[in-house]
Amino acid sequence: MLVHPQFNPVALEVGPLAIHWYGITYLIAFGLFIGLAGRRSRMPQHAAVGWTRQDVDDMLFYGVLGVVLGGRLGYVIFYKADYYADHLGEVFAVWKGGMSFHGGLLGVIAAMAVFGRMRRRGFFEVADLIAPCVPTGLASGRIGNFINGELWGRAAPPDLPWAMVFPQAQDGGLARHPSQLYQFFGEGVFLFLLLWLYARKPRATGQISGLFLIGYGSQRFVTEFFREPDAFLMDFAARTGLSMGQWLSLPMILAGVAIFVWATRRNQRPA
Numbered sequence: 001m002l003v004h005p006q007f008n009p010v011a012l013e014v015g016p017l018a019i020h021w022y023g024i025t026y027l028i029a030f031g032l033f034i035g036l037a038g039r040r041s042r043m044p045q046h047a048a049v050g051w052t053r054q055d056v057d058d059m060l061f062y063g064v065l066g067v068v069l070g071g072r073l074g075y076v077i078f079y080k081a082d083y084y085a086d087h088l089g090e091v092f093a094v095w096k097g098g099m100s101f102h103g104g105l106l107g108v109i110a111a112m113a114v115f116g117r118m119r120r121r122g123f124f125e126v127a128d129l130i131a132p133c134v135p136t137g138l139a140s141g142r143i144g145n146f147i148n149g150e151l152w153g154r155a156a157p158p159d160l161p162w163a164m165v166f167p168q169a170q171d172g173g174l175a176r177h178p179s180q181l182y183q184f185f186g187e188g189v190f191l192f193l194l195l196w197l198y199a200r201k202p203r204a205t206g207q208i209s210g211l212f213l214i215g216y217g218s219q220r221f222v223t224e225f226f227r228e229p230d231a232f233l234m235d236f237a238a239r240t241g242l243s244m245g246q247w248l249s250l251p252m253i254l255a256g257v258a259i260f261v262w263a264t265r266r267n268q269r270p271a
Contacts, residue, residue: 001175002164007147025144029137034060036133036196045202046129059115059130066111067104074103079233079244101138101220102248124206124263131212132195138216139188146180153177153226169228179227186219206263213256217249224249 012019034056041051075098076084076091084091109127116126145151149168156163156177163175194215199208224245229237237243 001158002162002178004149004152004164004166004168006149006167009148021147022144025140025147029140030060030064032136032140033063033130033133036136037130040129040133040199043200049125051129055119059112059126062111062115063108063130066107066109068107070107070110071099071101071104074100074106078103078248079230102245102252105252122205124209124259127212128199128203128205128208131208132192132199134212135188135192135195135216139184139192142180142184142188146178146184151180152228153179153182154228156226176228177226179223182223182226183220186223187216191215191219204263204267206259206266210256210258210260210263213252214260215256217252217256221246221249221253 007021009020009022010018011021011024037056037059038053040046041053041056072092078100080098112126112130113123116123119126149166152164152166152169153176156175158175160175160177162178164178165173166176169176191212195208195212198211224243227243227245229243233244240247
């Protein structure tokens with residue numbers, strides 16, 4: 001069995017200032033978004049309708065707000081509503097940990113809707129531009145999870161070549177799936193390649209967004225079978241048979257299918 005390397009979560013200390021690896025992964029995610037979205041804005045199908053690099057830079061501001069606020073509120077509402085109902089002062093204490101991808105997605109959707117309205121662009125026109133640029137940010141975040149040794153996987157067969165012991169789990173050296181890396185490859189690398197290649201050619205408005213929802217939701221649903229639910233959600237997973245992440249992914253997949261079908265049929269209507 002492999003043993004988690006036990007990285008120091010602090011990458012660099014300069015006097016009282018501590019720079020954490022997790023913060024660096026966020027910066028990498030935003031940098032990748034700027035680079036990839038800027039490249040997409042120069043593609044003929046986007047440049048022809050007036051997209052510019054300045055639009056991408058402005059969009060990032062709204063996106064960051066959506067990710068942070070939506071991610072935090074999603075965690076509060078979806079995962080620990082009872083706790084925060086009694087501790088309202090900690091709702092925005094993000095330094096104590098706790099972010100939800102599904103909440104972050106809803107935050108980004110709201111932010112992009114506002115951005116599109118301000119620029120007089122349709123929501124799916126905005127979403128289709130940025131959707132292929134999101135998975136690299138997800139991949140970066142999963143690397144941050146792995147460095148921190150958090151969100152580890154369920155028990156794995158000890159003879160699995162990549163089974164890993166996470167000392168942070170304090171479970172007596174149980175072999176586990178390195179589910180952070182599974183998610184890195186599934187939600188990150190695979191989904192990026194799928195969307196980037198699909199979006200190289202002009203597509204009906206809404207198709208790329210729909211494919212993103214289908215792809216992420218499906219990958220998350222599968223990888224959750226290998227990821228250990230948070231301790232406070234173990235009973236929920238045992239009662240329902242699925243983890244909270246899987247339940248939240250199901251409507252995401254259904255919405256993606258509906259959007260993709262709607263976009264395809266709308267494009268096929270005679271002029």
